[in-house]
Amino acid sequence: MPSADVVELSRLQFGLTALYHFLFVPLTLGLSWLLVIMESVYVMTGKPVYKDMTQFWGKLFGINFAMGVTTGITLEFQFGTNWAYYSHYVGDIFGTPLAIEGLVAFFLESTFVGLFFFGWERLSKVGHLAVTFLVAFGSSLSALWILIANAWMQNPVGAEFNPDTMRMELTSVSELIFNPVAQVKFVHTAAAGYVTAASFVLGVSSWYLLRRKNVGFALRSFAIAAGFGLASTLSVIVLGDESGYATGESQKVKLAVIEAEWETQKPPASFTVFGFPNQEAERTDYAIRIPYLMGIIATRSFDQPVMGIKDLKADHQKRIENGMIAYGALQELRSGEQSQKTRELFENQKRDLGYGLLLKKFAPRVVDATPAQIHQAVEESIPRVAPIFWSFRIMVGCGLTLLLLFVLAFYYCARRSVIERVWLLRFALWTMPLPWIAAELGWIVAEYGRQPWTISEILPTHLSASSLDPAQVYFSLAGFFTFYTVLLIIEVWLMLKYIKLGPASLGTGRYHGESGAPAKA
Amino acid sequence: MSPMLLDYETLKIIWWLLIGVLLIGFALTDGFDMGVGALLPFIGRNDDERRVIIASIKPTWEGNQVWLVTAGAAIFAAWPLVYAAAFYSFYAAMLLILFALFMRPLGIESRSKIPDPRWRSAWDWALFAGGAVPATVFGVAFGNLLQGVPFQFDSTMRITYTGTFLALLNPFALLCGLVSLGMLVMHGAAFLRVKTTGEVQRRANHALRWSALGTLACFVIGGFWVAAGIDGYRIIAMPAGASAANPLLKQVESGAGLWLVNYTSYPWTMLAPAVGIGAAAVAAWLATSPRTVPAFVATGCSVTGIILTAGLSMFPFLMPSSSHPASSLTAWDAVSSHHTLMIMLVAIVVCLPVVIAYTGWVYRVVRGKVTAQSVRDGEHLY
Numbered sequence: 001m002p003s004a005d006v007v008e009l010s011r012l013q014f015g016l017t018a019l020y021h022f023l024f025v026p027l028t029l030g031l032s033w034l035l036v037i038m039e040s041v042y043v044m045t046g047k048p049v050y051k052d053m054t055q056f057w058g059k060l061f062g063i064n065f066a067m068g069v070t071t072g073i074t075l076e077f078q079f080g081t082n083w084a085y086y087s088h089y090v091g092d093i094f095g096t097p098l099a100i101e102g103l104v105a106f107f108l109e110s111t112f113v114g115l116f117f118f119g120w121e122r123l124s125k126v127g128h129l130a131v132t133f134l135v136a137f138g139s140s141l142s143a144l145w146i147l148i149a150n151a152w153m154q155n156p157v158g159a160e161f162n163p164d165t166m167r168m169e170l171t172s173v174s175e176l177i178f179n180p181v182a183q184v185k186f187v188h189t190a191a192a193g194y195v196t197a198a199s200f201v202l203g204v205s206s207w208y209l210l211r212r213k214n215v216g217f218a219l220r221s222f223a224i225a226a227g228f229g230l231a232s233t234l235s236v237i238v239l240g241d242e243s244g245y246a247t248g249e250s251q252k253v254k255l256a257v258i259e260a261e262w263e264t265q266k267p268p269a270s271f272t273v274f275g276f277p278n279q280e281a282e283r284t285d286y287a288i289r290i291p292y293l294m295g296i297i298a299t300r301s302f303d304q305p306v307m308g309i310k311d312l313k314a315d316h317q318k319r320i321e322n323g324m325i326a327y328g329a330l331q332e333l334r335s336g337e338q339s340q341k342t343r344e345l346f347e348n349q350k351r352d353l354g355y356g357l358l359l360k361k362f363a364p365r366v367v368d369a370t371p372a373q374i375h376q377a378v379e380e381s382i383p384r385v386a387p388i389f390w391s392f393r394i395m396v397g398c399g400l401t402l403l404l405l406f407v408l409a410f411y412y413c414a415r416r417s418v419i420e421r422v423w424l425l426r427f428a429l430w431t432m433p434l435p436w437i438a439a440e441l442g443w444i445v446a447e448y449g450r451q452p453w454t455i456s457e458i459l460p461t462h463l464s465a466s467s468l469d470p471a472q473v474y475f476s477l478a479g480f481f482t483f484y485t486v487l488l489i490i491e492v493w494l495m496l497k498y499i500k501l502g503p504a505s506l507g508t509g510r511y512h513g514e515s516g517a518p519a520k521a
Numbered sequence: 522m523s524p525m526l527l528d529y530e531t532l533k534i535i536w537w538l539l540i541g542v543l544l545i546g547f548a549l550t551d552g553f554d555m556g557v558g559a560l561l562p563f564i565g566r567n568d569d570e571r572r573v574i575i576a577s578i579k580p581t582w583e584g585n586q587v588w589l590v591t592a593g594a595a596i597f598a599a600w601p602l603v604y605a606a607a608f609y610s611f612y613a614a615m616l617l618i619l620f621a622l623f624m625r626p627l628g629i630e631s632r633s634k635i636p637d638p639r640w641r642s643a644w645d646w647a648l649f650a651g652g653a654v655p656a657t658v659f660g661v662a663f664g665n666l667l668q669g670v671p672f673q674f675d676s677t678m679r680i681t682y683t684g685t686f687l688a689l690l691n692p693f694a695l696l697c698g699l700v701s702l703g704m705l706v707m708h709g710a711a712f713l714r715v716k717t718t719g720e721v722q723r724r725a726n727h728a729l730r731w732s733a734l735g736t737l738a739c740f741v742i743g744g745f746w747v748a749a750g751i752d753g754y755r756i757i758a759m760p761a762g763a764s765a766a767n768p769l770l771k772q773v774e775s776g777a778g779l780w781l782v783n784y785t786s787y788p789w790t791m792l793a794p795a796v797g798i799g800a801a802a803v804a805a806w807l808a809t810s811p812r813t814v815p816a817f818v819a820t821g822c823s824v825t826g827i828i829l830t831a832g833l834s835m836f837p838f839l840m841p842s843s844s845h846p847a848s849s850l851t852a853w854d855a856v857s858s859h860h861t862l863m864i865m866l867v868a869i870v871v872c873l874p875v876v877i878a879y880t881g882w883v884y885r886v887v888r889g890k891v892t893a894q895s896v897r898d899g900e901h902l903y
Contacts (some may be wrong), residue, residue, distance in 0.1 A: 001679075066626030069583060076593055077619050080608025085679055087608075091601020092857045096865060099598040102591030103872035111584030111880050114887070118580040118899065122886050162858070164765035166678040167601075169858040334676055466609040467681050476616045483623050494631050 001360065002085075002465040009473040010082040010465045013480065015447070017074045019440050020484055024068030026439050029143055029190055030197025030232070031061045032109075032136035035116075037224055039129050052510070053221055054132070056503045057201060058116060063494050065113055067487065074480075082473070086454055086464035093159045093170045094149055097177075101145030109138030143193070144186045151182035154251055154446070156455050161350055163333045168458060184239060185446075191235035192442065195402060196435035198229030202409060203432035204499055206425035213512040214502050215419065222418055226409035233403045240399065251456060252307045254449040257385050258392045259294055260284045264308035268295025274393070277385040282310065309382055316355065316381040320374055323356025325349045328367040354458040355381075361462045383451040391441040391448075398438035405431055525863055530853075532862040536599045537852040539869055541832055543595050547588035548705065548824050550880075554582045556709015558625070558652020559702065562645050564713065564724045569893040571645055572633060576896045577716035579629055580887045584880060586625075598865050602678075602768065602855040603839050610670050610682040611662055614689060618658050624651035652709070653702060660701025663831050664694030667780065668751055669843030674769060683844055693751060696743050703736030704824050707804060711817040714808075716891050722813075729816060730808035733823070737801040740827060744794065747834065753779025754841040754849060768854040773846035780834040790833045797826030 002010075035054050042050035076098065079087050087095075112134045119128050152159075158175030159168045170176065202225040208218035255261075260277040261269065262284070271294035275287030298306050307315075326349035332342045356366055358377045363369035369377075405427055412418045418425070450456060454464040504511040527535070557578050565571030597604045608615050624647040632644040668691070671684040710729035714722055747753075758772040784790050800823035807816035835841070839855055842848040856862060 063630060066583065066630050069586065070623055070626045073586075073590060073622060074619060076590060076597075077608060077615055079597065080604050081612050081615050082609075084605035084609035087597065087601055087605035088678055088680070091597050091604060092861050095594060095596075095598030095601060095604070095857070096861060096868075099591065099594040099865060100868050100872075102587060102594045103868060103876065106590060107584065107587045107876045107880075110587045111581075111876075111883055113583055114580035115883055118887055162765065165767055165858075170861045170864070173860075173864050331676075466605075466612075467679060468609070468612060472612050475613065479616060479620055483620055487623060487627060490627055490631065494634060497634070 001364065001463065002467045003470065004462070005470040006468050006473055007462050007465045009470060009477065010078075010468070011461065013082060013473060013477050014075070014078055017071070017078065017480055017484075018447075019443065020488075021068070021071040021075060022439060022443060023436065023488075024064050024071060025143070026193035026196035026435065027064045027200060028061070028068045029139050029193030030195065030228075031057060031064070031200070032132070032139050033194060034197055034201060034224060034228060035061060036129070036132050036136045037228065038221075039132050041224075043125050043129050048508075048510075049217055049220060052503050052506055052508060053217060053224075055120075055506055056217075057221070059498055059505065060495060062113075062117060063491065063498070067491055069110060071484075081476075082466055082468065083454070083464050084466035086459065088167060089459050089464070090156075090159075090168050090455055093152060093156075093168055093176060096170065096173070097145045097149040097152070101142055101149075105138050105142035105145055107138075109135050109142060112138065140190050143190050144182075147186045147189055148177055148179065148182040150446075151179045151185050152176060153453075153455050154185075154254075154450060155179055155181040156458050161353060161458075163330055163346060166334065168455070187239045188236060189442075191232045191239060192435065192439050194232035195229060195236055196439065198225045198232055198406070199402060199428075199432055199435045201225035202229060202405075202428045206428040207499070208502060209419055210422065210425050210429070214504075217503050217511065219418065222409070223413045226406060226413045229402075230406040230410045233399070233406050237399055237403060240396075251450070253309075253312055253382060254388075254445075255298055256307060256309045256312060257383055257388050257449055258445060259306075260287075260385050260389045261294075261306060261308045262310055264305050264311045265295070267299070267305045268292040268302050269298070269306045270294060271297070275389075277389050279385050309385075313378050313382065317374065317378045319352045319355040320358060320377055320381075322349050322352035323354065324359065324367055324369060325356075326353040327356035327359075331367070354453070354455075354460070357463055358452065358460050360460070380452050383449055388445055388449045391444045395438045395441040395445065398434040398441075401431060402434055402438075525859060527863065527866070529859045529862070532859065532866065533852050533856055535866060536856065536862055537832075537836065539866070540592070540596060540599060541829065542873075543588065543592035545825050545828050547585075547592050548828060549708070549821050550585035550588050551582070552656070552705045552824060553709045553712040554578045554585050554625075555652040555656045556705040556707070557713055558648045558709075559656060559706050560709055560713065560725075560728055561652070562649050564710075564721060564728060565645070566720075566724075568638070568641060569896075570721050571641070572896045573717055573721055573891050573893055574713065575629055575632065575648070576891045576899075577713060581884065582625070582629060584883065586622075595865070595869070599857050599862060600839065600850070600855050601857060602680075602766075603850050606670075606672055606680050606682075606840055606850060607662070607666075609680060610672055610684070611665070611689065613686045614658050614662055618655045621651050621654035621658075624648060652705075656705040657698040657702045660698040661689060661694045663701065664691075664697030665689050666840055667697070667747065667831065667835065668693060669754065669775065669841040669846075669849075671844035672842050673845040673848045693743075693746055696739055696746065700736060700739045700743055700827065703732050703739055704801075704820075704827055707732035707736055707801065708817075708820040708824055711804060711813075711820040714813040715817050718890050718892060726808045729820070730805045733801045733805035733808070733820070736823070736827075737798055737805070740794075740797060740801070740830075744830075747780050748778065750777075751780065752776055753782070753834070754838050754846060755779045755782065756837070756851065759853070766854050766856050766858070768848060768850055771847060771849075771851075771854065773841070773849050775841070775843070775846055783833055783836055793826050793829035793833050795826070797823050797830055799823075800826060 035058055038050055039054040042054060112131050115131045116135055119131055157179050158172035160171050162169045201221050205218040205222040208214045259272055262282045270289040270291045272284060273288045273290060275284040277284050295306055326346060329342050329346035333346055358381060359366045359369045362373040362376045408424055412421050412424055452460050454461050498505055502511060504513045557574060561571060561574050565574045628644045628648040628651060632641055672680055672682045674680055707729055710725045710732055713725040752775045754773055754775045756771055757774050760770045800819045804816050804819035804823060807819060837852040838849060839852060840850040
């Protein structure tokens with residue numbers, strides 16, 4: 001077994017590099033579609049300002065895109081380097097969507113992104129629009145396949161444990177692809193990316209408008225971002241609710257932790273808006289609750305209960321005890337004792353094998369675990385409540401603030417009085433970080449909330465790591481820290497430089513700061 | 522579920538070929554980007570020339586890089602134990618590759634965005650590292666696979682690597698690193714000849730000639746070294762009709778000359794080293810020819826031959842264990858389930874031709890020479 005240090009360091013490394021990767025991904029996902037919209041208007045109307053918009057926002061897109069791609073490779077490498085046992089245990093299933101992602105989506109977006117920049121002179125108008133569309137389509141398709149892989153970690157369907165190979169094996173690829181968690185996760189995550197890009201374009205355009213620079217250009221960009229953003233924010237929130245529903249089905253623990261629901265309530269359960277979760281005493285202090293709301297969201301009914309943490313723990317205790325039997329039988333099978341009776345015993349208990357593996361941390365031989373060790377494993381079967389409870393609420397708060405922003409932006413666009421609403425422009429400028437904060441917190445809820453598992457109810461995190469030496473992981477962490485900090489500084493600096501230059505950087509002679517250009521274009 | 526059109530044994534052989542196709546696809550496409558990166562500070566003597574060199578790969582390098590990502594993911598899906606054992610055992614080496622890869626996106630995208638000479642020079646050397654380091658380390662890794670890697674499994678299939686990072690840097694592995702650096706540099710030089718003119722092209726001619734001859738020499742020395750000094754591996758007992766993929770059920774021996782057995786059993790496999798050597802010689806000979814595409818085809822053939830030579834020498838071994846030969850990973854027992862191999866085969870057969878078709882189209886659209894003038898004209902777009 002890997003040492004506890006290695007497990008924690010590898011978790012820290014994966015968590016930080018994944019959050020870093022997701023600084024770039026949402027902007028790629030959304031900005032690519034905004035480019036499609038802008039360029040479509042150009043192709044339909046022939047007005048050069050829309051071509052300038054496509055090229056200018058495309059420039060910012062390009063600075064962001066390559067970073068998203070390269071930081072994604074980090075995650076792929078780490079499954080092998082730091083999570084070798086995970087790779088062995090579930091590679092038969094988990095590798096498939098990753099490889100298909102490369103084949104159907106990643107190739108598409110990355111191959112055509114070069115033509116987006118170099119094809120303006122070499123392709124017809126419609127041909128170039130098609131290229132832009134393929135980049136956007138490829139990006140979102142890529143997100144779909146990655147989220148199919150991720151959803152399998154949350155809700156591992158279509159697979160079965162094989163004692164001969166000591167790993168999980170795929171039984172149904174259609175269950176893997178049509179995992180209900182994957183579908184809601186995709187729509188929620190992709191739409192969150194679209195919101196991020198809309199807020200980015202809205203905020204930067206507002207900055208130009210506040211300074212009365214590139215007004216025509218900025219107003220048109222603002223309008224497209226406002227419409228796209230409003231539709232996307234509504235999808236994130238409506239489908240965020242769907243996301244909660246799917247969680248209720250497959251990951252009761254995560255739902256109970258998000259809601260800090262210690263006791264199973266009489267249905268329909270109330271929703272805790274605010275409070276201070278107290279893990280030791282198993283209660284939420286100073287809780288403010290809205291009756292019935294959570295039960296309706298999570299179960300779509302008035303009569304089905306949402307399981308509380310205490311009842312979940314009691315359930316986990318039973319499953320851990322079954323898991324000990326499964327693990328004992330598995331060891332006999334692996335050592336060559338293949339009798340019908342052992343096979344049957346294993347087959348009957350194998351759905352709880354993962355719970356048995358939870359004990360490995362406390363009782364390496366599993367089968368001889370004492371009641372105290374079982375109790376420890378039960379306590380650890382629930383993640384820390386407070387970080388998840390708060391992350392979720394801050395995420396929702398960011399989402400609602402953005403909804404308000406896009407409603408107002410859309411309304412004043414329709415009234416054609418955006419430029420006079422200085423407060424609205426400032427609002428759009430200052431809320432630019434919110435989509436990123438929401439997205440990162442959303443991932444913390446999804447992934448930290450899945451602990452102590454890497455694969456829900458199948459493989460515990462502490463077994464998934466490679467048997468490395470802590471010094472190796474310190475070395476790689478130091479490397480990531482150094483490179484990623486330098487790259488981020490350069491990336492942000494370049495972005496700011498081009499934002500300040502504005503569309504004048506295209507060299508068309510039509511924009512603010514160019515010689516011969518009118519003050520307001 | 523989907524019917525098994527092919528039996529497990531056949532699929533295992535097909536998958537060995539498919540991973541080969543993906544790795545060779547990576548070397549043929551992103552390989553020249555890496556070679557061009559490694560040559561950048563030497564072939565480009567002033568800013569204009571360096572911008573031309575970077576512009577020659579700029580529109581297509583991101584698509585090329587996906588070959589690496591897809592090859593990695595396909596190994597994950599088809600040979601999960603190899604993925605786990607190799608990435609984990611070569612931990613520091615893999616991270617070195619990764620850190621070097623970080624140099625490329627910002628180097629290629631942002632170098633030209635600031636005119637300061639120190640900024641540009643820093644990125645030139647960063648791009649050099651982004652090309653030369655992965656090109657070398659991949660070869661060093663292959664050199665270690667050929668010698669066997671000290672790792673073992675416990676009864677739960679947990680892998681433990683018992684070697685050190687410095688042990689990976691042994692003389693034979695370093696020679697393999699030179700072969701792989703040399704072959705990608707020669708491929709990169711041949712690509713630059715196609716895309717450039719004038720002084721840059723003239724220097725690329727020289728680079729092509731010398732890198733092709735150097736690669737050829739290192740490859741031949743490596744061949745003799747394998748014949749004389751490197752122990753190969755052989756399966757001596759395999760459980761009859763074992764269908765489950767379990768690498769612990771076989772017996773393996775190691776010994777001198779075993780990596781050459783495939784060439785005597787199947788003489789047609791001699792084609793691979795022959796093409797590796799012959800095509801490199803042809804490329805060196807064509808280095809000053811006014812026609813540029815034939816030499817690029819030759820370097821491509823040589824790269825293909827060299828990679829196939831490494832693979833065929835070891836077949837069916839993928840990652841032999843030097844400390845516990847029975848833990849060695851082979852194409853028969855380090856693979857995914859029958860079901861997964863079948864589904865992934867369908868995915869790859871359907872998708873890869875489409876990918877190759879549109880990649881070809883994109884290269885056709887951006888075809889033509891890159892010059893200092895064309896770089897300046899296109900500047901505002903990027």
